[in-house]
Each structure stands twice: as C-alpha cells, then as structure tokens.
Amino acid sequence: MVTHVPAEEYGDERGALLSFLEEQRGGIRRSVLGLTDEQSAARPSASELSLGGLVKHVAEVEQSWIARAKGEEPAVVRDRSNWHECFALVDGETVESQLAYWEQVAAETEAFVRSVPSLDDTFPLPDQPWFPPEGRASVRWVLLHLIRETARHAGHADIIRESLDGKTAFELVALAAK
Template identity: 40%
Template structure:
C-alpha cells in the first residue's frame, strides 16, 4: 500500500480516505510493540502509544455518537484522564480492536449520510465547546476527526522513535509487507 492517499473523485471520498490514512499511520506506530512498550511514556509528557490509540477510539465514538445524535452524559474531567492510559486489564490488541470497531462504525455512519452539510447540534454545557455555537456540520466533524487523528499520530511517531528509533514508513513497510518497499522495513532490534 502506498504511503500517501490516492487521488479521490469527490469531497466525501477525499475526507474519508484522509481519515483512513491517518488511522492507518496511528495504528502503524504500534506495530511490533510489546505490552510494556505500548505503555511507555518516554517523552516529557505522560502519553503512550497504547493510550493514544485508546483515546483515538474514544474520540471516534464520541463524535460518531454526536453525528448519530446518540447523546450521552459527558464524563467529568479530573484533569487526569484514564482515557489516555491503558489500565492493567487492557491490552494493546484490545485497544487496536476497539479503535478498528470505532472506525468501522464511523465509516458506516458517514456512508449513510447523503449530505455532509447536514447540521449536527452541539451538546450544550461542555466546557471545550464554544457556548455560542449551536451546531456544526458532518463535514466539520470529519475534518476535526482528521485533525485529531493526525495530531495524535504525530505524538505517537515521536513516542515510537523514542522507544526504539522506529519511524513511520519503515513501520508501514513492515506492518503491511510492502512489495519492493522504498524504505527498509522495520525489524525488531534495528
């Protein structure tokens, strides 16, 4: 599979293809990690690759619930979120499976919406949403998911490089078994 998204014939395909690409690269940062490595926080912050994947799944679920108008009460923030950490009973494989399921659900929801300009009400009272904003569009939500996934993919790139020196394209080449890769595929211990 190529390292870049292919050209797309329309806006919907462009947006969903870019979102799929960002998900793919975030998942690739976990390729070949042990459970202990998935929990490592080797940078100045407290982010781990396993925690970022868990958070990305949570984000997709939250935003897809908004699109589908499946409202749920927000979880109170204590400043520290378990959403960014794998608990002792969670595994990297489980976080990846949850992320894949959330992505599949998002893709199905978006495929069933004929107009990306459809209005989605903003839930009132959440401190991270502007109080004066009444709604946004499905298009805006897709763009936000791309932004959010790319941001955390960048975090994961830095964390992975700090763990073992692995970088994205060699990880993709290894994870996807690229034929005739233009990067030497990553191997453990390199």
C-alpha cells in the same frame, strides 16, 4: 494500509475525507507494530502520552463524535475528573483490544458518513467549553476535526515510537508492508 491518498481513488468528497482519516489512523496503528503491551504503555518523555494510550484516545474520540452526530450518547463519557483515563490503558485493556475496538469504530464512522443525506447536516453539541461555541456542527466539520485530531496524535505517536526503539514512520511503513 493507506500511507497516502491518491486523488483518483477517493471519488467524491465523502470518500476523500474518509480516506484522509484512514491515512492518519494508519500512522497511529503502525506506531504499535511489533511492540509489547509494556512498550506500548511506556512514556519515554516528560509527557504522560503512551502509544497504547493514544490508540485508546483516538478510538474514544472518534466514537464520541460520531455518536453525537447520530444523536446518541458516546459509549464513554469523560468529565474533568476522569478525562486523563482516555490516555492510558486501564482495567485489563490491551493495545490489541483497543485496536479491535477502533476498527469497529472506523467501520461505524464510514457507514454513518456514507448514509447521511448531506455532509452539511448538523447536530447539536453539549454546552461545554471544549465544544464549538456555535452549539452545532456539521458532519463535514466532524470529519475535518477527526482528521486534525488523529493527525495531531499520529505525530505524537511518531515521536514516542522513535524514542522507544529508533524506528521512524518510514521504517514502520516498510514493516507493515511485510
């Protein structure tokens, strides 16, 4: 599991961006190590966030951005009435199933990024207030956005996990290495 990105290993810009994204994914994945589904669903603060919900959210977000970049519809479309469902496991979803789904999404992301002719290639965005107002985004912008989004939620995951059982990110790195 990546815990840092050594400069000599990523080679080019695509590799660097994908490596930094994977580094942040690892932080979230490690946050659920050794937890039951009940613990992963716990919300130990005033926030509605849970670790299981964060795993689901980042997988859905990554899939939706890459689908749009490919000119496809996202697998799950959320609007103002159901946006909160992306932050909670529902209808028999488990952390294990969401991690497996996210693994598939990550592989699709890597394959797509490696296949585009240029990171400068752009694609249209829906005309909704939560998308950039320019109406288009580049593949590079999407990767940077996914790194930022995943890193933000990795920080949330660190706090939630430490609130659940006191384990810090460093302890989880050691646990993952076993």
